[in-house]
Amino acid sequence: ETGVTQTPRHLVMGMTNKKSLKCEQHLGHNAMYWYKQSAKKPLELMFVYNFKEQTENNSVPSRFSPECPNSSHLFLHLHTLQPEDSALYLCASSQDLRDTQYFGPGTRLTVL
């Protein structure tokens, strides 16, 4: 695998479910990001991790819980989501916090 990979690519969940999104980067980068892209809206930054430490939480509701066990892996744990949370969730990584970000293919999430 090369670049940034995300699994699953598609996810449908009910409001009471608990699920997790996974991101893995094979680029040797130190920073990782979660973004949300809703229809007809710009990409919205959610979380930033640098060397496994969270450096940014962009006022994201607590029903989204990130986890970064090492510089190559990033998770987004989901619980009791709302239908308005349905969106494309994109993971990205960069060499450092100032460098260009490289994106994964995204997870298309639908909350019923």
Place this chain on the structure above:
Amino acid sequence: DQQVKQNSPSLSVQEGRISILNCDYTNSMFDYFLWYKKYPAEGPTFLISISSIKDKNEDGRFTVFLNKSAKHLSLHIVPSQPGDSAVYFCAAKPASGGYQKVTFGIGTKLQVIP
């Protein structure tokens, strides 16, 4: 309030002609600008960038122009090819300091007609 604006949601261009995608920004602290391209079912891929110390950056068929006084940048693709059909995102960030949050536009969907 959108700090990076792409006012044209879509654009159609004939193959071989020039595609011009426009972007305006409001935050005067932005001084590094990027264009990303996104195909369906894929993540955005970095295309080209420009620092505010320049007014033009060229990479093959892609050229980005920056007009700081007008807070406007544009991406020119010439000649346009059908494989260029994608959504193009303009993005901007301040260049100083540690982490610089990247602010994205809403995207412009380009269709290149064979």
